[in-house]
Amino acid sequence: MSHSDAVSAVELFEQGLTAKSVALALDIAPNSVQMLYERWQVRGTGALMTRDRKQYDVETKLEIVRRHLQGASGRILAKEYDLPSPGTVTNWAKIYRRDGEDGLRPKKRGRRPANRENPRPESEIEQLRRENERLRAEVAYLGKLRALRSHERR
Incomplete structure (x- = not known):
């Protein structure tokens, strides 16, 4: 809009x-x-x-959600706590029901760091299976490439 x-x-x-x-x-x-x-x-x-996005601490969110679950209107709570809309109260209540108090805590932003350490070494059989899978993919790719080239020559 x-x-x-x-x-x-x-x-x-x-x-x-x-x-x-x-x-x-x-x-x-x-x-x-x-x-x-x-x-x-x-x-x-x-x-x-x-508006600038305002951050609310967990205690405030919990207070708002608990009052909402006790029957307080989302619109009244939004006015009282200067929230962007009544939908914010509804969203927080939904998260609280699904994830509990931890759902209202701030999340870390961005990607999770890649796990650089291998938790356990691969067995020889796993290594061979992985290599076999890679070689099958290469053979399939080369076969399709050969078919395309022969089709272009005709």
Whole structure:
């Protein structure tokens, strides 16, 4: 959704239209309009502003999730804790149900380091099997190459 579409959508929300009717009126994907609508319910016209991603500590996330699981509305919690949208509360609750408290802890970014150490040495049979597999692949490749070249010569 472009910025101008978002501005138009917010203007229509303020006139009392629902997310579904705005999506139809502007011919925009309903999911993106619904997400904007939820942000608009929390932030008003501030839903249009891009925000810096704020990090929340585990204790705060746990407090929010526990209150949500006890019945507090995602919209109310989003307003109270200055979250981007009520969907954030829902996502955290889903992660908490699936992975527990550890799911809400920050994850390390980037690739995992390659395991340079071989945990156990390969047996001679494993080495021979791997070499046999590689040689079969080479023979198959050379056979196809030979067939292609003979086909080109004709």
